Amino acid sequence: MVASHDLYQDLQVSREDIQKRREQDSKLDQLLDEYNDLDNQVLAGESISAGNAEDDAVQELKERRRAVKDRIAHHLQGGQG
Structure with missing residues (x-):
């Protein structure tokens, strides 16, 4: 079964906290949009290749998604992200 990663759980922050912070932080907003876009691409790629060996394109998307996460x-911890 193909399922989206729960970014909020992975980061150990609430959805509400992230939403408040992204409204005041354009860089965080941009990073979250990038993450969501990549997550959607991963989900689409996984659904197409469901049951088949994961293809290199999906693996590349997962690596990019992990890097954005x-x-x-880092940004949430006060870095420049």
Whole structure:
């Protein structure tokens, strides 16, 4: 079954906290949009190749998504993301 990652759980922050912060932080807003776009692409790629060996394009998208999540976590901790 294909399922979206729960970014909020991964980051150990509430959805409400992130929404408040993104309204005041354009960089965080941009990173979250990028993450959501990549997550949607991963989900679409996984649904197309469901049951087949994961293809390189989906793996690349997952790596990019993970990198963006790391940038979000860094940004939330006070870094420049």
